[in-house]
Amino acid sequence: xxxxxxxxxxxxxxxxxxxxxxxxxxTRIMGTRGDIVGDMEEFTHTDFVxxxxxxxxxxxxxxxxxxGVGHGGGDEGMIWDWIEALCTQNPAVMSTPLDESxxxxxxxxxxxxxxxxEKVVYLR
Numbered sequence: 001x002x003x004x005x006x007x008x009x010x011x012x013x014x015x016x017x018x019x020x021x022x023x024x025x026x027t028r029i030m031g032t033r034g035d036i037v038g039d040m041e042e043f044t045h046t047d048f049v050x051x052x053x054x055x056x057x058x059x060x061x062x063x064x065x066x067x068g069v070g071h072g073g074g075d076e077g078m079i080w081d082w083i084e085a086l087c088t089q090n091p092a093v094m095s096t097p098l099d100e101s102x103x104x105x106x107x108x109x110x111x112x113x114x115x116x117x118e119k120v121v122y123l124r
Contacts (some may be wrong), residue, residue: 002111
């Protein structure tokens with residue numbers, strides 16, 4: 001489990017479990033006004049104030065014909081995007097911008113450092 005604090009006093013509690021009875025990925029995002037719950041197939045947003053819920057299909061990888069196994073096909077998709085970006089010299093085709101990928105990896109490395117050394121790690 002990891003607790004992160006962002007600018008403007010936004011806090012996030014993140015946990016990941018490798019071995020579960022259901023397999024695959026499930027996501028649950030809790031907010032002050034609602035939550036988002038889902039898996040690799042669909043996500044449901046519920047507004048706590050109005051009680052309204054709306055479900056969205058998570059078929060992005062299907063639409064792009066990514067059938068790889070790593071991260072639900074996302075790994076293969078990112079590699080193909082990277083190859084296309086190199087060939088066309090167009091970084092706009094990347095599904096994940098490089099700066100966002102680097103930032104998320106730095107956060108993961110800091111979380112591992114925090115876990116191993118039992119200390120708070122600051123990223124600026």
